[in-house]
Amino acid sequence: MDNPEVSVVVPSYNSGHFLEWTLASIAAQTFKNFECIVVDDCSTDDSITQAKKHFSDPRFRLIRHKMNVGLSGARNTGLRAARGEFVAFLDADDLMMKNSLEVRLATCRWGQRTGDRFIGSYCGSVSIEETLKVAPESKAQSLDYVTFVGSSGHCPFNANQPMIRRDILRMAGGFNHGLKQAEDFDLWLRILRAGYIFAPTRFSSVTYRRRAGSMVRQQPLAHLDLSLAIINSAEKPLAEDQLDWSTRYRMAKPLSAYTSQQRKINRTMEFVGMNLASDHPETDETLVSLVRREIPDIHLLTHSETHLEGILHRGIQRQRSTSGPINPDDRDMAARLVAKITDAKGSQLESNIVGTGTVYGDPSKDRPWFSGMQAHQIVFIPHSAYHVWTISLIGNALKEMGIDFITVDISAEWRDGKVRAAAAEHGVELITLSEFVLGRYKPRAIVTFNDWDPVTRPIIIAAKASGIRTIAIVEGIQDYDDADVHWKRYAYKTSDIVLLPGDFDKKYFEGHTAIIASVGVPRMESLRLKPKREWSKDVTPRVLINCNFSYGVLVEHRDRWLTEAVEAVLELGMTPIISRHPGDTGNLFPEYVTSENFYDAMERCDVSVQRFASGVLECLARDIGVIYFNPHGEKVDKFQADPMSAYTLALDKPALKEQLADWWRLHEMAADRGPAFLDHHSGPLGEGAIVRCARALNDHLGDEPDPAILSAFRANLQVLDEHTASFTQVRIDNEPLFPDPFTAEEKLLSMGGRSYHAMERIMQAVNNHANETAPDFIRRIARDKKKDVIFLTSLASHLLTDGKNALSLVETEPSVKEAIDRASANISPDNALLSHFHSVMELAKRKHA
Incomplete structure (x- = not known):
């Protein structure tokens, strides 16, 4: 399904016994415009066979990990591949009632109309026996809004219950890979403390299956330890870099600071309403000052201004001893005062306490909470065990230079190159690809050891298009010209910088535009220096x-x-x-x-x-x-x-x-x-390959990426996620998504990607032919199939500045007409450039008809 409103993500590991029942409950939904993404986390049972029973329905699709990454990782893979505006999760052994998606989506839509703090909705959950195959009927259930204060720092629901905006889930970083239990609780508290709200549906419409072998039952005290850490964190003020992706509604103070204010809201606002209706009311400024003095964070503590207006209405009625409807003047007066009270610019007082920056006391678990724990200058992407060995060898030298780095494990998407085992042996910290894609990383360089495989090359292209430096280390030997390979890889022709093992290899890069440096092979140096x-x-x-x-x-x-x-x-x-x-x-x-x-x-x-x-x-x-x-x-x-x-x-x-x-x-x-x-x-021993390699990386780091570059990079990774099922399906008709590095960036842009430097390159292209008229420039690039994006951008600009002549060019020049058709077919319909061009075209036609 091309444009689903809702994506249902089903993580599955050895759940074949239940999976058919689970997927059948999704297929039976009264709401039809959904996609279901089953993420198989390297199962060893018949899960795949069970899942495939539903794949005749185009709404169902399968993603398979090549190595196990755990429940959080499987959910995050599904989240990244999701195309729906909203995402719901359902564990592979649970069920949905038939109205589950319908009632939750309706509540989500209501929340969107009510205010931008509503991240989604949730429903009630019913426990079922282990052998139940069909979900029970949905029943009415009294539920309340879920907020940070309202939850009191406790887990508000299980992973099956909410339906959530996909963009906020990605922004929040998804599920915590460092947790084997309580990972849903961790995510909900991050979202709630960021200031978002879940609206209730008033129905129970999902189930939770009671299983004797569940992890909670096997390790209850481990679950308790994690849960208490999350609960205790609610009473700590946030550190400066904690949840800093949410700036407008971020709840930086301890929970108790908000609960003490929450208790005052009803009485304070009711008596303020009474004053408004009195014979001698105070000025708005006086009343606003009173409320802010006692409840400085009131704009964070209510789910809507309508709620506060209702309390004022109650005070007005009390003052006037009436229960009738509020008259229009009083309604306007209450609305005006509430708008002033909840004005975020002056409402929240600064906290004098800054948090210490820990939830669990373990960086692998704390990382999703703190952007400061993701501020690595270099991101390494190894493929093999010996790549990890190399990272470990140059790691100390980098740290001495003040260069911080992190290593991304792509085993689940690529294959088992023994990266995990080598990382454990050499003490190299790993994060998964999902942690990197959904995180807040700000690399000055992406460093790879293989820049042509169908997983790594798209990441490099996403970085290059965004303006982030890319470096490739030729760690050992390479058949650069594909003399014995029966396909063209264009090895080490994608990255900006190539670090070669020795002088012998330089001959393969004559005329290549990348910066080339010979640094040696750190692991060879290590072997040569071992005692004989x-x-x-x-x-x-x-x-x-x-x-x-x-x-x-x-x-x-x-x-x-x-x-x-x-x-x-x-x-x-x-x-x-x-x-x-x-x-x-x-x-x-x-x-x-x-x-x-x-x-x-x-x-x-x-x-x-x-x-x-x-x-x-x-x-x-x-x-x-x-x-x-x-x-x-x-x-x-x-x-x-x-x-x-x-x-x-x-x-x-x-x-x-x-x-x-x-x-x-x-x-x-x-x-x-x-x-x-x-x-x-x-490379010669002398100074040593380890130091030479580390220095070369330091010398060739890019600038610290600004917000625009990072925004473009994340947008490009999201486009690739959606087109490649989170980098697990990176071939089209058995060909890599980007078969060569020369047309790759243009193809990424045609898919809906963003280039931070695209307009700069377009202007440079125009300036390089300054003597050409705009029509001549457009005619020339119309003939170049690799410049569809530049062509449409230039023609749109000409339509806006000289619409009449531009339309004449379109109508009289066959090559221009053909180029428009070609570009419209090649560029993704979701790309904003395409819709912008056609809008400009229609505007010009109406104006010059």
């Missing part, structure tokens, strides 16, 4: 066979390559140890495949058989002899162009056997000539 091991000739050599045919590259040669390598080793009486890349799906010789990671296996081997892999460099760094075995004809030239006498090449099995037999000479070559080769390919 003791070597002996008098051993049966253990041969490391590095099998890394992965991700579809030359995989058809895997079995032959591995078979010949193993046979050569065994025929010489040596011991084969196969290290298999995580992405290598081969299954030969399981008896020789080690369960150790590559580095541990390498340390106990004496010689290695390699193909195109960073293992060549890693083994040389440890003085381990290397044979580059290439019977399958790899074309990439990095290890074939000039071995510099550091290792040997073998093109067939006999040559491999001959060289293996002389393994001690290979060790001596690695020890004697390896350092020179490593200097050329992964």
Whole structure:
């Protein structure tokens, strides 16, 4: 469904037993204009099979995580993919009554008409038994408005009950990934303390299933600890950076400061009403001063001005001893006074107390509350374990330079590159992609190690279009020209800055517009500086066979390559140890495949058989002899162009056997000539790659992004979320969303993205052809299919400034007509530029008809 009013998000993990009942209850809704997003959090049961039973209905769609991220993460993935104005959540084992969406949406619409503090609505919830398949009938239920003060800091409802504005949910940061329990309570209190209000529906229209194995029942005290922390936080004043995304209604004082005022509202306003109706009323200024003195935050404590006017009406009636209707003059008088009392400019007194900046005392849990905990200058996006190792190595150097950073884990969207395990091993703090997208991060640079994959490239394009610096670190080796890859990746052609491992790689970037610097490979430096091991000739050599045919590259040669390598080793009486890349799906010789990671296996081997892999460099760094075995004809030239006498090449099995037999000479070559080769390919030791890399990052950081840049960046990420199902469906017809970096930004803008520098570039394009008339400029760019956005913007400007001649150009020039049709087809209907252009066109036609 293209334009749903409501998005229903169903997070699911091993809920196949209940999921069919849950989705059936959503399909049965009386309100029809919704979408249902099922987010499968890497289930191992039949959840997918159950979910697919409903996918013949176009309103239902499935998002699948490649790694588990937990309940908060699954909900946030659904929130990011949502297209509805409002979002409702339903756990995969719960049910909706048939009128659930209808009554909650109606109340949301009422709230919109009443005031901008109404974030949404909520309904009552009914507990059901574990075996119930169909929701019971909805029943009337007396519910009240939910506010920060009214909730007394307690959890007002479960995750199934509210329907909430999507824009506020995103602004608030979504659910807290740091919490395994009470994550909904945490979000509701953040929203309520930001000053928003939930309106009641007066119906019970969702259920909560009682299950014996629920987390609350298994760990009640853990849930209690988190809940008490949230409740206690309500009595703390907010820190300056706490919930600072909400400035108008933010409730910065402790809860008790508001409850003491709340108790005074009815009596104060009623007696003020009595004074208004008296024979000698005080001036409005006197009455406003009285109310503000006693209730300085009154504009935060009532859900509408109508409510306060009603109390004044009661006082007026009491003074006049009448119960009849309020006359128009009194009604106007009350409305005028309430408007002055609730004027936010003078209403709220500053608090003398500033909070200390903690809710849980744990940054991983506190982060969604505090923008100061998200003020990282660098955002790293690793793909593999060795990328994380590199981050850990340069991290200390960055901190010494005063550079703060955070690392984003894209495993759920991309694949398991062992990033999480490496982060735990090296002490690198991770956040999920949802935490980054929904957070308040203000990076001066986005730093990646792979700038072409279909998850990372869109993030880079979103940053570049917004004016945020992008940097790519070539962490090891790379087939830059795709010599052996059967598709064009344009590796390291997307980012603004490229940090290369060594001087050898510079030749691949001749004529490239990016800034290029050779910094070395920090992890190679770490390996080279480790203490050298003791070597002996008098051993049966253990041969490391590095099998890394992965991700579809030359995989058809895997079995032959591995078979010949193993046979050569065994025929010489040596011991084969196969290290298999995580992405290598081969299954030969399981008896020789080690369960150790590559580095541990390498340390106990004496010689290695390699193909195109960073293992060549890693083994040389440890003085381990290397044979580059290439019977399958790899074309990439990095290890074939000039071995510099550091290792040997073998093109067939006999040559491999001959060289293996002389393994001690290979060790001596690695020890004697390896350092020179490593200097050329992964940077000299000297100052060190760790320091060089950290300094290069520091030198190339962009400026601190201003609010306009950050707004454009968040808008671009949201557009990408909606088009890619939160970066989980990043291919269209098996092609990446952005197959190349050269047309990517234009495509993003056509999808509805924003470019902070778009108008600047348009003006520059015009100025570059200052001698051209506007019609000539428009005719020229109309022929360029890559300039649809500039074309429409320029033509709209011409229509506004010289409508008659611009219309003549449109009507008489076939190329201009064709360009309008082409741009209208290519640019997303949701893009404001398209609607603006057509509005300008209609205006010009009416004016010059």
